[in-house]
Amino acid sequence: MGTSVGCAPSPEPLWVNAVVGAIPEGAFNGGYDNGINLILCRALHEGVLIPGKFIPTYGCHVGLGGTEYEKKEFEVYVGSGSWVAGAGSNIPPNAVLGVEPEDGGPVYVCRANHVGSVTIGKLSTQGVCYIPHGWQEHSYTDFEVLTS
Helix, strand or coil, X not given: CCCCCCCCCCCCCEEEEECCCCCCCCECEEEEEXXXXXXXXXXXXXXXXXXXXXXXXXEEEEEECCEEEEECCEEEEECCCEEEECCCCCXXXXXXXXXXXXXXXXXXXXXXXXXXXXXXXXXXXXXXXXXXXXXXXXXXXXXEEEEC
């Protein structure tokens, strides 16, 4: 749990179940696309839990294997955080985990600028931010990391 000088510790981040068309109170707005706020979400795809972007009228969009997928069953991040510039594979100690480590390394939350949008995605431990956009998954080495 991160702290800031002169501030109380941040509350522990929380993932809550969500549905299309409803934004849970306290949901974290992490980006935008065409004037629409993108909320941080995560969803299962092919047995893998992946962080992504929640578009309230459509669902949680995640990327895997070069493709963007829309999911109707998902969780939304309720909590606070700050974005800091990414620096390759040097992950900040207070980076927000999008997925707890299980079969591989941890997966953190990142975002990158893409074609006029700021899109939320997943950060590999190799320092690459993968974002879902336009039904594809795009990779960036210039990105921001969500920290608590």
